Amino acid sequence: MFDDQFCVKRSFLEKPEMLKKRFRTAALINAALSPFLLLFLLLYFFMRNAEHFYHHPGAAGSRRWSALARWRLRELNELPHYCSHRLDAAHAPACHYCAQASVD
Structure with missing residues (x-):
């Protein structure tokens, strides 16, 4: 999207449908990967805090x-x-x- 001087390329200014297509592709990829990211974050949270909650159950509501x-x-x-x-x-x-x- 940007050239070497960090200016918007002329091809994006002359062809806005190209930019629209790129945004839609990025949105579809993001929507397809979001369930896996959510699963990963839930597992990460559980693994990071499971030992602490097991040994100190009162700390969950402290x-x-x-x-x-x-x-x-x-x-x-x-x-x-x-x-x-x-x-x-x-x-x-x-x-x-x-x-x-x-x-x-």
Whole structure:
């Protein structure tokens, strides 16, 4: 589609049906391969996490800091391992606070 200067080739500008045909071919290939990709991703997820779920079944529903919470609690220019250390230290008090609020 692009030439050596990364400009659109004249053949695509003069023959839009050629570009349309290429897009349709790519869409058909993508549609044909998507079930296999989905199967692969499901197997990959299962194999990656099966041992952890087997040995720690309570971890499947455990609470984690959301991306928004990490972003808000992270200090300016703080290194990621310092932020993880602070959030790990705050986990127990946060769980205690959530448990007391849910008793009401």
